[in-house]
Amino acid sequence: MNAIILTAIWGVVMMLAGAFIQNKRIPKYLAISGILLILVANCWELYTGQTLFSVDLKDMIHLNSFNLAFISIALICTLMYFLLSGRDFEKVGTHVAEYFALIFFILCGVSLVATFNTLLILFLGIEIMSIPLYILTGSDKRNLKSNEAALKYFLMGSFSTGIMLMGIVLIYGGNSSASFYLNQIHLGVGKMPVMIAAGLVLLMISMSFKVSAAPFHFWTPDVYDGAPTVFTAYMASVVKVAGFFAFMRLFENAFGTIQPQWQNLVVIITAATLVIGNFTAVFQQSVKRMLAYSSIAQAGFMMLAIFAMNLAAKEGLVLYAAAYSLASIGIFAILIKMKDYTISGFNGLAKEQPVLAFAATVFLLSLTGIPLTAGFQAKFYMLLAAINTHHFVWLVILAVGCAAISAYYYFRVIQAIYFKESTDAEPHVWDVTPAFKFLLLLLVAVIIILGVKPELIIDWLHYFPLP
Amino acid sequence: MEKLHGWISFPDLLIWLPLISGLVTFMLRKDKQVKAWSLFASLLTLAVSVLSLVYANDKILNYVSWKWLSTLGASYSLGLDGVGHILSFLTAVSFPLIFAATYKSEYKHSQAFYGLMLLTQAGLMGVFCAMDALVFYFFWELALIPVYFLCSRWGGEKRIQATFKFFIYTFAGSLLMLLGIIVVYLHTNNLMDAGGNIIAPHSFSINAFYDVAARLEPTKQYWLFGLFFIAFAIKMPIFPFHTWQPDTYEQAPAATTMVLSGVMVKMGLFAVIRWLLPMFPAAVDHFGYIVIGLSVIGMIYASLLAMQQDDLKRLVAYSSIAHIGLMCAALFANKQIGTQGVMIQMFSHGINIIGLWIVIDQIEKQTGVRKISQLGGIARKAPALTIMLVVIALANIALPLTNAFVGEFMMFTGLFKYNVWVTAIAGLSIILAAVYTLRMIQHVFYGEVNTLTATMKDIPNSVKWVLGILLVMIFVIGVYPQPLFDLTKDTVASLLTRFK
Numbered sequence: 016m017n018a019i020i021l022t023a024i025w026g027v028v029m030m031l032a033g034a035f036i037q038n039k040r041i042p043k044y045l046a047i048s049g050i051l052l053i054l055v056a057n058c059w060e061l062y063t064g065q066t067l068f069s070v071d072l073k074d075m076i077h078l079n080s081f082n083l084a085f086i087s088i089a090l091i092c093t094l095m096y097f098l099l100s101g102r103d104f105e106k107v108g109t110h111v112a113e114y115f116a117l118i119f120f121i122l123c124g125v126s127l128v129a130t131f132n133t134l135l136i137l138f139l140g141i142e143i144m145s146i147p148l149y150i151l152t153g154s155d156k157r158n159l160k161s162n163e164a165a166l167k168y169f170l171m172g173s174f175s176t177g178i179m180l181m182g183i184v185l186i187y188g189g190n191s192s193a194s195f196y197l198n199q200i201h202l203g204v205g206k207m208p209v210m211i212a213a214g215l216v217l218l219m220i221s222m223s224f225k226v227s228a229a230p231f232h233f234w235t236p237d238v239y240d241g242a243p244t245v246f247t248a249y250m251a252s253v254v255k256v257a258g259f260f261a262f263m264r265l266f267e268n269a270f271g272t273i274q275p276q277w278q279n280l281v282v283i284i285t286a287a288t289l290v291i292g293n294f295t296a297v298f299q300q301s302v303k304r305m306l307a308y309s310s311i312a313q314a315g316f317m318m319l320a321i322f323a324m325n326l327a328a329k330e331g332l333v334l335y336a337a338a339y340s341l342a343s344i345g346i347f348a349i350l351i352k353m354k355d356y357t358i359s360g361f362n363g364l365a366k367e368q369p370v371l372a373f374a375a376t377v378f379l380l381s382l383t384g385i386p387l388t389a390g391f392q393a394k395f396y397m398l399l400a401a402i403n404t405h406h407f408v409w410l411v412i413l414a415v416g417c418a419a420i421s422a423y424y425y426f427r428v429i430q431a432i433y434f435k436e437s438t439d440a441e442p443h444v445w446d447v448t449p450a451f452k453f454l455l456l457l458l459v460a461v462i463i464i465l466g467v468k469p470e471l472i473i474d475w476l477h478y479f480p481l482p
Numbered sequence: 483m484e485k486l487h488g489w490i491s492f493p494d495l496l497i498w499l500p501l502i503s504g505l506v507t508f509m510l511r512k513d514k515q516v517k518a519w520s521l522f523a524s525l526l527t528l529a530v531s532v533l534s535l536v537y538a539n540d541k542i543l544n545y546v547s548w549k550w551l552s553t554l555g556a557s558y559s560l561g562l563d564g565v566g567h568i569l570s571f572l573t574a575v576s577f578p579l580i581f582a583a584t585y586k587s588e589y590k591h592s593q594a595f596y597g598l599m600l601l602t603q604a605g606l607m608g609v610f611c612a613m614d615a616l617v618f619y620f621f622w623e624l625a626l627i628p629v630y631f632l633c634s635r636w637g638g639e640k641r642i643q644a645t646f647k648f649f650i651y652t653f654a655g656s657l658l659m660l661l662g663i664i665v666v667y668l669h670t671n672n673l674m675d676a677g678g679n680i681i682a683p684h685s686f687s688i689n690a691f692y693d694v695a696a697r698l699e700p701t702k703q704y705w706l707f708g709l710f711f712i713a714f715a716i717k718m719p720i721f722p723f724h725t726w727q728p729d730t731y732e733q734a735p736a737a738t739t740m741v742l743s744g745v746m747v748k749m750g751l752f753a754v755i756r757w758l759l760p761m762f763p764a765a766v767d768h769f770g771y772i773v774i775g776l777s778v779i780g781m782i783y784a785s786l787l788a789m790q791q792d793d794l795k796r797l798v799a800y801s802s803i804a805h806i807g808l809m810c811a812a813l814f815a816n817k818q819i820g821t822q823g824v825m826i827q828m829f830s831h832g833i834n835i836i837g838l839w840i841v842i843d844q845i846e847k848q849t850g851v852r853k854i855s856q857l858g859g860i861a862r863k864a865p866a867l868t869i870m871l872v873v874i875a876l877a878n879i880a881l882p883l884t885n886a887f888v889g890e891f892m893m894f895t896g897l898f899k900y901n902v903w904v905t906a907i908a909g910l911s912i913i914l915a916a917v918y919t920l921r922m923i924q925h926v927f928y929g930e931v932n933t934l935t936a937t938m939k940d941i942p943n944s945v946k947w948v949l950g951i952l953l954v955m956i957f958v959i960g961v962y963p964q965p966l967f968d969l970t971k972d973t974v975a976s977l978l979t980r981f982k
Contacts, residue, residue: 386620415657416657419650422649433631
């Protein structure tokens with residue numbers, strides 16, 4: 016509860032700060048202190064179960080340690096993101112404080128989708144999360160690509176929101192109890208009622224759109240590529256995993272009992288996402304676009320959690336969220352510093368910036384899923400969960416094959432960094448401060464520690480079973 | 483394995499010493515410091531390994547288990563049994579020799595080179611000591627990553643493509659193995675006592691894996707066997723998974739090639755002994771003849787290719803495929819004498835092939851070429867080198883009194899008990915080996931001195947010492963292999979009881 020209210024309040028604070036403070040640096044520090052404050056409040060709530068605000072929620076929001084731990088992860092990732100890339104907000108435009116404010120509103124949406132217990136809150140959360148993103152995508156006002164991406168994203172996004180709304184309405188209408196609560200949807204005995212089934216499919220489509228699962232992924236490469244890189248980083252990390260968390264909670268709490276009836280649909284989406292994401296990523300020349308496709312590929316792996324929907328899948332998804340977000344934030348933070356976004360733009364980085372090169376390598380290894388990194392543990396949990404269902408063995412083998420393919424495109428960047436010489440003498444990197452390098456190494460340390468001891472996250476998920 | 487807690491144990495030391503000293507190496511600045519430090523560190527590891535052999539029967543010192551990922555049922559469990567001892571000793575002994583033999587080599591960023599080499603050693607030690615499937619997988623991959631960087635950064639002209647092929651191949655294989663591990667793991671809570679109560683939660687421990695996997699229904703065992711076998715076959719490599727190997731050996735820097743062919747290919751064979759054979763006896767019975775067939779085909783095929791090679795490195799690479807093929811065939815023939823022969827041969831082959839690489843490295847350094855057709859008459863210019871090489875080469879084709887003879891004799895005996903015809907065909911490879919080895923010696927070391935070899939000098943003393951030590955080991959094991967028999971006896975016996 017703390018996180019939901021405080022993020023909204025701090026978003027307003029940031030907007031006011033934008034109006035009254037002319038200095039460009041202050042908003043960043045204000046934002047970082049805000050996120051720290053919210054993080055502390057949220058962890059306190061996780062630890063003690065007490066909230067600063069007593070609101071009669073009518074059970075529309077469900078708070079337990081699982082959800083709160085996820086919000087904490089989102090907050091920590093955002094903190095790392097602010098620390099690493101906060102300064103790069105200035106490159107996009109002059110309204111730095113407003114950008115921060117929008118990200119706080121996104122966080123409010125993230126907190127809502129992590130805790131919703133009715134379809135209405137889900138809808139609110141998804142919208143609160145999406146609308147600031149449309150703005151951020153188009154924030155580079157004079158850049159045609161940014162404008163195009165924003166328009167595309169907005170049109171496609173509102174379309175999928177419409178589909179979601181239609182799904183919610185159908186479920187509400189087809190439901191004899193006339194209720195939005197997830198656990199009060201009457202799924203019938205045996206076959207589902209037609210309206211519920213139709214609503215379920217529409218919800219699945221719109222959620223797949225939000226997490227850019229195939230075949231609803233077409234917006235992703237263009238939007239990720241067109242948006243200012245600093246906001247792509249956030250889009251591809253925290254927002255994406257929050258979408259998955261919502262996806263999983265929705266289908267577990269509302270439709271978990273009839274999983275066999277919709278599992279086939281998820282299997283198709285998963286397989287398509289894995290194949291399309293990995294195979295198209297192989298052919299990309301721009302690292303930014305490659306990361307966009309790789310985020311689709313990673314979505315395919317996260318879809319395995321929705322397919323499996325057991326305890327290992329739930330734990331694994333949170334672990335995956337952390338591992339994937341941290342690595343993405345890191346690799347994007349480095350990408351922002353590059354002058355040339357093509358793979359050959361990374362040539363010879365190891366000589367010029369050994370720390371950046373090393374950190375980028377660890378992030379890429381983590382995305383590939385090499386042991387000792389958090390990415391391995393995440394993929395390991397996903398495979399564990401998927402195999403545990405004892406169905407669709409081919410899907411798991413497909414996933415493993417795709418993981419091997421993913422090594423191909425991630426390692427192309429590593430090759431460029433370490434083994435290729437750059438042809439020109441000019442530096443490839445914009446200004447890099449020692450603090451930035453230190454933070455990168457800190458992130459590397461976190462990724463490796465999680466790779467060795469994933470319990471650090473898993474244990475918190477079951478720390479405090481709130482009602 | 484009973485749960486034992488020694489505060490310090492040999493497997494721990496064998497892994498952590500190279501790991502930490504490797505990390506320290508990255509911090510060093512001066513070239514000389516780096517080389518001296520890594521040689522010192524590897525000698526220290528060797529000392530620990532020798533101690534572990536001295537106290538080989540002490541369970542407290544050789545087994546250790548710590549809590550790690552306990553929610554999943556994994557544990558950081560390490561142990562050294564007979565075959566683990568042999569291979570960890572091979573790893574420990576080969577690194578100082580390699581460092582000493584290539585002491586004069588210059589590398590850009592030598593701290594990174596030597597650091598990665600020591601990390602590779604740590605990964606290899608971990609593979610040979612792991613007593614937990616997840617730990618095993620961790621180290622299996624960890625041994626690969628430094629090698630990838632070593633080959634891609636300090637290798638030959640086509641290094642990037644060649645190493646990439648190698649990496650993708652092995653990574654795909656390991657992922658399949660990971661699937662296999664997970665499937666077996668998910669069955670581990672099926673252990674029931676007499677009353678039908680579940681006695682064990684999920685676990686990655688090697689004993690749980692042995693117990694559970696062997697009891698699975700045959701069709702499941704066949705599938706799992708496939709998943710594990712592909713990973714190991716790529717690493718060994720067995721025909722038709724061998725295509726990465728000659729390219730990688732050719733392109734990798736000399737020191738890394740020695741590690742790759744001397745120690746790393748043994749990972750595949752070791753994994754078959756440690757995991758595959760005990761876990762899936764039914765599948766081994768069922769598929770054994772296919773694997774043996776592939777191995778024998780690979781032996782003949784690789785030997786024929788070795789005869790055609792003009793590049794010394796590729797010649798040795800193909801001969802290595804032939805040798806590994808024999809070891810794999812002998813393993814799957816599943817006879818006591820053959821299996822024991824494999825364990826001894828893994829050690830001998832490691833020693834011999836490192837020796838061969840050292841010689842080739844010396845020739846390449848002095849003349850700048852590796853082509854057999856461009857060399858000749860080295861014997862007149864470098865007599866010491868020639869003597870050493872001839873002995874090592876003869877050991878490589880398993881002449882009596884040399885170390886490889888012991889192992890090959892035992893392996894052929896095992897194969898003979900399995901099937902006479904297979905043995906006959908496999909025996910052809912001995913003749914072919916003699917053909918290509920002697921042809922190589924004849925063309926490279928005898929014949930006319932040409933412009934390239936005219937300026938050759940004999941090898942420096944440090945290399946003489948290294949080769950001398952190798953020679954001593956070749957003869958000692960060739961004449962008195964008893965210690966190796968004693969060391970492996972129990973492991974082989976316990977391995978074969980699983981097939982009854």
